[in-house]
Amino acid sequence: xxxxxxxxxxxxxxxxxxxxxxxxxxxxxxxxxxxxxxxxxxxxxxxxxxxxxxxxxxxxxxxxxxxxxxxxxxxxxxxxxxxxxxxxxxxxxxxxxxxxxxxxxxxxxxxxxxxxxxxxxxxxxxxxxxxxxxxx
Amino acid sequence: xxxxxxxxxxxxxxxxxxxxxxxxxxxxxxxxxxxxxxxxxxxxxxxxxxxxxxxxxxxxxxxxxxxxxxxxxxxxxxxxxxxxxxxxxxxxxxxxxxxxxxxxxxxxxxxxxxxxxxxxxxxxxxxxxxxxxxxxxxxxxxxxxxxxxxxxxxxxxxxxxxxxxxxxxxxxxxxxxxxxxxxxxxxxxxxxxxxxxxxxxxxxxxxxxxxxxxxxxxxxxxxxxxxxxxxxxxxxxxxxxxxxxxxxxxxxxxxxxxxxxxxxxxxxxxxxxxxxxxxxxxxxxxxxxxxxxxxxxxxxxxxxxxxxxxxxxxxxxxxxxxxxxxxxxxxxxxxxxxxxxxxxxxxxxxxxxxxxxxxxxxxxxxxxxxxxxxxxxxxxxxxxxxxxxxxxxxxxxxxxxxxxxxxxxxxxxxxxxxxxxxxxxxxxxxxxxxxxxxxxxxxxxxxxxxxxxxxxxxxxxxxxxxxxxxxxxxxxxxxxxxxxxxxxxxxxxxxxxxxxxxxxxxxxxxxxxxxxxxxxxxxxxxxxxxxxxxxxxxxxxxxxxxxxxxxxxxxxxxxxxxxxxxxxxx
Numbered sequence: 128x129x130x131x132x133x134x135x136x137x138x139x140x141x142x143x144x145x146x147x148x149x150x151x152x153x154x155x156x157x158x159x160x161x162x163x164x165x166x167x168x169x170x171x172x173x174x175x176x177x178x179x180x181x182x183x184x185x186x187x188x189x190x191x192x193x194x195x196x197x198x199x200x201x202x203x204x205x206x207x208x209x210x211x212x213x214x215x216x217x218x219x220x221x222x223x224x225x226x227x228x229x230x231x232x233x234x235x236x237x238x239x240x241x242x243x244x245x246x247x248x249x250x251x252x253x254x255x256x257x258x259x260x261x262x263x
Numbered sequence: 264x265x266x267x268x269x270x271x272x273x274x275x276x277x278x279x280x281x282x283x284x285x286x287x288x289x290x291x292x293x294x295x296x297x298x299x300x301x302x303x304x305x306x307x308x309x310x311x312x313x314x315x316x317x318x319x320x321x322x323x324x325x326x327x328x329x330x331x332x333x334x335x336x337x338x339x340x341x342x343x344x345x346x347x348x349x350x351x352x353x354x355x356x357x358x359x360x361x362x363x364x365x366x367x368x369x370x371x372x373x374x375x376x377x378x379x380x381x382x383x384x385x386x387x388x389x390x391x392x393x394x395x396x397x398x399x400x401x402x403x404x405x406x407x408x409x410x411x412x413x414x415x416x417x418x419x420x421x422x423x424x425x426x427x428x429x430x431x432x433x434x435x436x437x438x439x440x441x442x443x444x445x446x447x448x449x450x451x452x453x454x455x456x457x458x459x460x461x462x463x464x465x466x467x468x469x470x471x472x473x474x475x476x477x478x479x480x481x482x483x484x485x486x487x488x489x490x491x492x493x494x495x496x497x498x499x500x501x502x503x504x505x506x507x508x509x510x511x512x513x514x515x516x517x518x519x520x521x522x523x524x525x526x527x528x529x530x531x532x533x534x535x536x537x538x539x540x541x542x543x544x545x546x547x548x549x550x551x552x553x554x555x556x557x558x559x560x561x562x563x564x565x566x567x568x569x570x571x572x573x574x575x576x577x578x579x580x581x582x583x584x585x586x587x588x589x590x591x592x593x594x595x596x597x598x599x600x601x602x603x604x605x606x607x608x609x610x611x612x613x614x615x616x617x618x619x620x621x622x623x624x625x626x627x628x629x630x631x632x633x634x635x636x637x638x639x640x641x642x643x644x645x646x647x648x649x650x651x652x653x654x655x656x657x658x659x660x661x662x663x664x665x666x667x668x669x670x671x672x673x674x675x676x677x678x679x680x681x682x683x684x685x686x687x688x689x690x691x692x693x694x695x696x697x698x699x700x701x702x703x704x705x706x707x708x709x710x711x712x713x714x715x716x717x718x719x720x721x722x723x724x725x726x727x728x729x730x731x732x733x734x735x736x737x738x739x740x741x742x743x744x745x746x747x748x749x750x751x752x753x754x755x756x757x758x759x760x761x762x763x764x765x766x767x768x769x770x771x772x773x774x775x776x777x778x779x780x781x782x783x784x785x786x787x788x789x790x791x792x793x794x795x796x797x798x799x800x801x802x803x804x805x806x807x808x809x810x811x812x813x814x815x816x817x818x819x820x821x822x823x824x825x826x827x828x829x830x831x832x833x
Contacts, residue, residue: 148617154624161631192613219616240620241658244627 140164140255141183145175145201146190146217155188158244164251172196172204179208186254188247189234191218191225199229206233213254215247272582279578286570291563298559302552309548317524317544318508321537324458324466325508325526331454332414332529335371335429338364339444340412342375343431348438351377357388364444373426373445378404380439389445403428407441414529416470417448417477424448425478452477455535461546463521464539468528473498476533494536497525512541594796612665623658626651682717684757684824685710687724688748695732702736703743704763711751715826723800724824727808730793731761731820737784738765738818756806756823767814776810 142164146152149170156166167184169175172195175187187205191198198216205214213235218226226237235254238247342360343351350356357375364372374389382399398404403415407430415428430443455477458466468476473494493513508526515521520541528535542549630651633644641647692706699706717724735746744764751758768776775781777798801808805825812818 148621151617151621151624154621154628158624158628158631219613219620239662240616241623241662242620244624 140185140251142166142251143169143175143178143184143187145169145172145187145193147171147193147195148190155244159248162248172198172201175201176204176208179205179212183209184212186235186251187212187214188251189214189216191216191229191237199225199232202229202232202234215250215254217242275578275582278581279574282574282577283570286573287566290566290570294559294562294566298555302555305551306548310545313544313548314510314522317522317537317539318510320458320460321466321508321524321526321535324455324537325528325535328455328468328535329528331451332429335444335446336412336414336431338368338372339429339442340431343433343442347436348377348433348440351440351442352386354386354388357386361388369450371447371450373447376443378430378441378443380408380441385440403430403443404441406430407432407443414532416474416532427451427476458537461539461543463543464537466535466537469494469498469534469536471498471532471534493523494525494534497523497534497536515540590795590799594799615661615665619658619661623655626654626658679718679720682719682721682724684714684717684724684750684759685712687721688728688750688759691725691728691732692748694729695736698733698736699746702740704736704739705745707745707747709747709749714750714752714757717757717824718827719804719824723804727797727800727822728759728761730797731822734793734820735761735763735765735818738763738767741766744817752826753823755826757826759822759824760819761822762817762819764817767816767818768810768812769814773810773812777808 140163142159144152144156144159144166145168146155147170152168152170156168159166167178167182169178172193175189178184179187189198189201189205193201198218202214202216205212210233214229214233216226216229216234216237217240218237219240226234226239229237236250238250342364346356346360357377361372361375364375374387374391376384376389376396377386378384378398382397382401382404384396384398387396402418403413406415407413411432413428413430413432415430417425417427419425425448426445427448428443428445430441432439432441455466455468458464466477470476493515496511497509508524511523511525513521513523515538522539522541522544524537526535527533630648632638633647633651638644638647688708688710692708696706732746732748739746746764747760747762749760749762772781772783777794781795798808801822801824806823808823809821810818811821
C-alpha cells in the first residue's frame with residue numbers, strides 16, 4: 128500500500144488541488160505531499176484560477192461540485208489558460224453524467240468519491256505520462 | 264374494449280338516459296310537426312282536387328247527355344221541318360228516313376211515327392206493329408201537344424219495354440201533327456253509364472219525381488238504387504239550381520260513406536247523380552296515409568334504436584375516459600412520489616459521499632502515518648491497521664449504498680434509453696436484499712448472458728420489477744421461501760420470470776389481479792394499483808405480463824419485453 132516516497136529524486140510533480148471541502152483538501156494535500164508531489168490547494172474555483180495565473184502546474188485535480196463555480200466552468204477556464212495541463216475530476220455525485228460531460232470538455236479522467244488514493248496517484252501519473260513528463 | 268359493467272354506475276345511467284331523451288325529442292318533434300303539416304296540407308289539397316275532378320267529370324257528362332238529347336231532338340226537328348205532312352204521313356217515306364237516320368247514328372232511333380192531334384198514329388216506321396196506335400192518353404202526347412218539342416221521361420209504354428220518346432209538334436198547311444221517335448234505351452243507358460270511376464263510381468239519371476231514368480249495372484255490393492232521402496235535397500228547388508253542380512257526402516243505404524255529385528240536365532227535368540264511395544274516391548290518399556303511418560312508426564323506431572346505441576357508445580367512451588383519467592391520476596401521483604423520493608435519495612447520497620470521502624482520506628492519512636518509525640514499534644500497530652482498514656471498508660460500503668440509491672432514483676421519467684435488463688434486475692435484487700433477508704427469502708438469479716439491449720424507460724422497468732419482487736416478498740413474508748428471477752431470449756422478446764414459493768393466488772382472483780384497486784391486502788396496506796400500473800407500463804411498451812399460480816406452491820409472473828429489430832441484430 129505505502130510506497131517509499133521518492134524525495135526530490137526526480138523533478139517534483141506540481142499539482143493544483145481544487146475542492147471546496149476544506150477538510151478534504153487538507154488531508155488529501157498531506158497525503159499527496161507525502162508521496163513526493165508539491166500541492167497547491169484551492170478551496171474555490173476563483174482561488175484556483177488565481178493560483179493558475181501565478182504559475183503553471185503539471186496536473187490539476189478538480190472537484191465538480193463547488194459552491195461558487197461549477198466544476199465544468201472552472202474546467203473550461205483551465206483549458207483556456209493552460210491547454211496542456213491535464214485535469215482529473217473528482218465527483219461526489221453518484222451520477223457520472225457530469226463527469227462524462229467534463230471529459231467532453233477536455234478533462235483527462237474522473238474519479239468518484241470516495242476512492243482509493245492509489246487510484247488517484249495512478250491517474251495523476253498516467254496524465255503526466257501522457258503529457259510528456261514521464262515519472263516512472 | 265367497452266365493459267357493460269360501467270353502466271351500472273347510476274351517474275352513467277342518468278347521463279345515458281339524458282342523451283337518449285335529448286336525441287329522441289330533438290328528432291321526434293320536428294318529425295311529427297313536419298309530417299303532420301305535410302299530411303294535413305296534402306290531404307286538404309288532394310280532397311279539393313278530387314272534388315274538383317268529380318265536378319268537372321259530372322259537368323262534362325251532363326253536357327254530353329244534354330247534347331246527345333239535343334242532337335236527337337234536332338234530327339227529328341230537322342225531319343219535321345224539312346218535309347210536309349204529305350211526305351211524313353207516307354209510311355214508305357218514313358221507312359226511308361228512319362233507314363237514313365239509323366245509317367248515320369246507329370240503332371239510336373228505334374222507330375218514327377206521325378201522330379195527329381187526336382193522338383192517333385197516322386204513319387209508322389219501325390220494328391213494332393204500332394200503326395193505328397192511340398196515344399191520346401199518353402203523358403208524352405199531352406206534353407208534346409202543349410209545347411213545340413218534348414223529350415219524355417223513360418216509361419214502359421205500350422210495348423212494356425223501357426224507352427223514351429222525342430216528339431216535335433208541327434203545324435203547316437192546315438195540318439197539325441206530331442213527329443215522334445223512340446230513342447233506344449240501351450244506347451242512352453250506355454252513354455250515361457260510360458262515366459265509371461274507380462271501383463264504386465257510377466251515374467244514374469232521375470226524373471223530377473225521383474224515378475230512375477237509367478238502369479245502373481247491377482253490382483250487389485253497390486247501392487245502385489239510392490233511397491229517395493239521399494237525393495231529395497238535390498231535387499229541391501231545381502229552378503235556381505239548374506246550372507249548379509252540387510256535391511254532398513252522405514251515408515248510402517249500405518251505410519257506406521259516399522260522395523254524391525248531382526247536376527240537372529234536360530232543362531231541369533232530369534237529375535244526373537254520380538256517386539262513388541268515399542274510401543274508393545280517396546283510395547290513393549288512404550294508401551299514402553298508410554305508407555306515411557308505417558314510415559312514421561318505423562322512423563321513430565330507427566331513431567330510438569339509434570339514440571340508444573349512440574348514447575351507449577358515447578357513455579361507454581366517457582366512462583372509459585373517466586376510468587383512464589382516474590388511473591392516470593393515480594399513476595401521476597405514484598410517479599410524483601417516486602420522483603420526490605428519488606430526488607431526496609440523490610441529495611442524501613451526494614451529501615453523504617463528501618463526508619465519507621473525508622473519513623476515508625483521514626483513515627488513509629492515519630495509515631500513512633503508521634509508517635513513521637516511532638509508531639511502527641507500537642505494540643498496537645496491527646490493531647491500528649485493522650481499525651483503519653475497517654473504516655476504509657465501511658466507507659466503501661457507504662459508497663455502494665449511496666450508488667444503489669442514486670441509480671434507482673436517477674430517473675423516474677419515461678425517457679427511453681438503452682437498457683441491459685440483467686443490470687437492472689441485478690440492481691433491484693441488491694436493493695431488495697435487505698428486505699429478503701428479514702423475510703427469510705433467498706434470492707436466486709438465472710440470467711442468460713449477452714441479451715440484446717432494450718430501448719425502454721429505465722425507471723418504468725425498475726418500477727415494474729421492483730413491484731413484482733416486492734409482491735413476491737410479501738407473499739412469502741410469513742414463512743420465508745425462495746425467489747427466483749430468470750431472464751432469457753425467446754425469438755424477438757426478452758422474457759423475465761419472477762417466481763416465488765409463497766402462498767399463491769386463488770384461481771378466482773387470478774383474472775382480477777391486474778384490475779385497478781383490486782387488492783387482497785388489508786385496508787391501508789395495499790392500494791391495489793401496483794400490478795395494474797405494471798400491466799399498463801408493460802402494455803404501453805408493447806410487451807405482455809402473465810401470471811401462473813398454484814395455491815400453496817407459489818406464483819410466477821412472466822414479463823415479455825419486445826426487442827426492437829436493430830437491437831436484436833446487435
